[in-house]
Amino acid sequence: MNLLIDFYNILHLQNILELLQYNDIFDNGRRIFMALLSGLRKVAPGAGGACLAIGAYFWMFGGETGKQTAKKWWVGTAVAIAVIFGTDAIISWLQANAKF
Numbered sequence: 001m002n003l004l005i006d007f008y009n010i011l012h013l014q015n016i017l018e019l020l021q022y023n024d025i026f027d028n029g030r031r032i033f034m035a036l037l038s039g040l041r042k043v044a045p046g047a048g049g050a051c052l053a054i055g056a057y058f059w060m061f062g063g064e065t066g067k068q069t070a071k072k073w074w075v076g077t078a079v080a081i082a083v084i085f086g087t088d089a090i091i092s093w094l095q096a097n098a099k100f
Contacts, residue, residue: 048080
């Protein structure tokens with residue numbers, strides 16, 4: 001149960017529920033996206049490390065099919081981490097440079 005509460009706090013779900021009370025839907029969407037991205041940025045390194053460890057387990061103990069499975073885990077992890085941090089970099093750049 002504590003794990004669920006910690007996950008709830010890490011992903012800023014309380015902030016998301018508070019943001020839904022405002023009127024402007026576009027502003028709400030932006031704030032919710034930023035809150036989720038902030039939470040994912042905190043969770044991604046640990047989850048990525050766990051996925052790399054799972055891939056290593058498949059590599060060592062899975063035989064020939066395990067090596068193929070391990071490569072899928074590693075590529076998926078690399079893509080997910082790149083998407084999360086790439087999105088964060090793009091959003092940060094847009095916030096700093098875009099003037100409307």
